[in-house]
Amino acid sequence: MAKTPDTVLVIGACGQLGSELTLALRDIYGGANVVAADVAPPKQDDLRDSGPFEHVNVLDTKVLGELAAKYKFKQIYHLAAVLSATGEKNPKFAWRLNMEGLFNVLDLSLEQQVERVYWPSSIAVFGPGTPRHNTPQHTIMDPNTVYGISKQAGERWCEYYFQKHGLDVRSLRYPGLIGYKALPGGGTTDYAVDIYHKAIEGETFECFLSEDTQLPMMYMPDALKATLDLMHAPAENIKVRDSYNLSAMSFSPEEIAASIRKYIPDFKIVYKPDARQQIAASWPQSIDDSAAQQDWGWKPAYNLDAMTADMLQNLKRLKA
């Protein structure tokens, strides 16, 4: 007998990660089986035209319940969150959206017997007391942004729902994510996306971090691969039930600028660090992801120069 395809819900489907992950999931499960949900409709034609969209605020449990009754989801990817820099502007709202949103999804998943849940964590769970180089999977975690605090608490709740209720919830601690299809919003690592856009437009880039601020980063195709590999791994391989460290590359603004100059020699960057500098200074510079390598075979494909070549080529094509 043919297997019924999984129905999948992506909450936060129009964001930087969501818009690409939704398309990748539609390739796997079929467009009609992957419901994109967000507070505003998709801007990208391919996302709008490839499957259903539902207007959803993750704080609205009534709408979430109606949606689950209508589609009978087997998997939920809950990506909606207020990121690090925006969170500092309205900490109470960031806490409410990030925590209450997670509880709503976890409880809905239990009620509706959803088989598998994905929820992203971040390097923001680490703080000034964390070892900054090759940060281990288990170590001191003293986040000092509301975003980081909500991600750390969320990790504990994911593990709790797994231990107490058997809910198969899985998570990755993403570094800064870089892609050409959608812009990020409100993060400390966003500069590493904006810089490519300015370079292509022939403009000088004003960087809000200082030139030597090293941060862990990842190109979007690797982030998609990691997410799907984690979600498709057999449950017995998933040994970490709070969130996996995940790593691909680390670089500073001056290093990404040098990488861009290999293709655009007259590219210019100036440095005007702002409040985001302090957030970046509290985060790790590099991450030890050996648990992800061992448990489900994680291996990134892109380094800085490979990412730069691909980003510039695709942005040139899109802006032509």
Ligand code: AKB
């Ligand atoms: C941010 O900068 O807030 C995010 C993150 C590292 O989680 N990109």
